[in-house]
Amino acid sequence: MFVRRLSVIIPSYNTAEMTLRCARAVLAAMPDTEVIVVDDGSTDGTAALMPREVRVVRIESNSGFAAAANRGVAAANGRIILLLNSDAMVESDALQKIVSAFDNDARLGVAGAQLIEEDGSPQWSGGSTPTLAWMIAVVSGAGSRGKPRVKTKVDWVSGAAMAFRREAWSPFSERFLFYCQDIEFCLNARKKGWDVRVIEDARVVHAMGKTIAADSPLRHDPAKLWPDLLTWGSAHYGKTWAAFARVTLMLAAALRIAWTKLRGRDASAFVRALKAIRKSAAVRA
Structure with a gap:
């Protein structure tokens, strides 16, 4: 062949x-x-x-x-x-x-x-x-x-x-x-x-991000990226790491939301991403 x-x-x-x-x-x-x-x-x-x-x-x-x-x-x-x-x-x-x-x-x-x-x-x-x-x-x-x-x-x-x-x-x-x-x-x-x-x-x-977030000015859709990062980390570093990482990333996300709003910009994508981290299956028992 x-x-x-x-x-x-x-x-x-x-x-x-x-x-x-x-x-x-x-x-x-x-x-x-x-x-x-x-x-x-x-x-x-x-x-x-x-x-x-x-x-x-x-x-x-x-x-x-x-x-x-x-x-x-x-x-x-x-x-x-x-x-x-x-x-x-x-x-x-x-x-x-x-x-x-x-x-x-x-x-x-x-x-x-x-x-x-x-x-x-x-x-x-x-x-x-x-x-x-x-x-x-x-x-x-x-x-x-x-x-x-x-x-x-x-x-x-x-x-x-x-x-x-x-x-x-x-x-x-x-x-x-x-x-x-x-x-x-x-x-x-x-x-x-x-x-x-x-x-x-x-x-x-x-044309970065056009295939997954055509209606968003962001290069990546954070509501999809952030939970997948947790899933990857959980698979390779373990559930204890993932539980700690989840809390840490939630704090980082909250800071991102506050900073974005402080600059008068739309933070809705990051709010959705924060909710996605909270619901992430990667850290569920």
């Missing part, structure tokens, strides 16, 4: 136009690439809009990012697989640079593209294993004030543009509703002995 060098999987839920642009950019950059769009229960005609070069895998009802990604990988033929958000646009040479990185490094198991804004400024494309201090910075807003540092050797890379060898594959965990699947996936790959890094010259323009 003919095996392709690269398969690109694009999970999509009611992002038809963005998905079409994303798929066209992939085909323009590397025409022989297998492109699979996983239509995760969309109601906006996503499947009908795709060109014939794109294979569509349909899921009848919305099942979430992890399940859609797993379905896409199961259908893919490539020896290297790139998971790509529908709100991402690969630059013309990005795919070749990703494939070359794997060809030139037998230990490389997972590689992330360098995510950028439309103006070329960098986004966070990977990082270190999350700690409670890091989570507090995320929830309080302190972590959003720094300029992203471009690092190559990392513990995890963003699932917005994440490539991996088929041998490094393990199914994405469906216990996370929206976030942290990439962190968990990379952790599992590193446990198998694979290296994880960002390919800094493989650039992908990412």
Whole structure:
């Protein structure tokens, strides 16, 4: 059976136009690439809009990012697989640079593209294993004030543009509703002995957050991100850690809400997120 060098999987839920642009950019950059769009229960005609070069895998009802990604990988033929958000646009040479990185490094198991804004400024494309201090910075807003540092050797890379060898594959965990699947996936790959890094010259323009919070000015939906962080921490640090973290993150969230209101801005997204932390299943006995 003919095996392709690269398969690109694009999970999509009611992002038809963005998905079409994303798929066209992939085909323009590397025409022989297998492109699979996983239509995760969309109601906006996503499947009908795709060109014939794109294979569509349909899921009848919305099942979430992890399940859609797993379905896409199961259908893919490539020896290297790139998971790509529908709100991402690969630059013309990005795919070749990703494939070359794997060809030139037998230990490389997972590689992330360098995510950028439309103006070329960098986004966070990977990082270190999350700690409670890091989570507090995320929830309080302190972590959003720094300029992203471009690092190559990392513990995890963003699932917005994440490539991996088929041998490094393990199914994405469906216990996370929206976030942290990439962190968990990379952790599992590193446990198998694979290296994880960002390919800094493989650039992908990412309209960050458009796939999960199209009606919000925030880059991430905190009501989805914060509970998933607790779920991830509970799985790896234990229930006692999670119970302490829950209280700490609630305090950080309350400070975020107060500071946001003090500046005369809408804090409703953070109020919803605080309620989500309180209800988080990660710390229930």
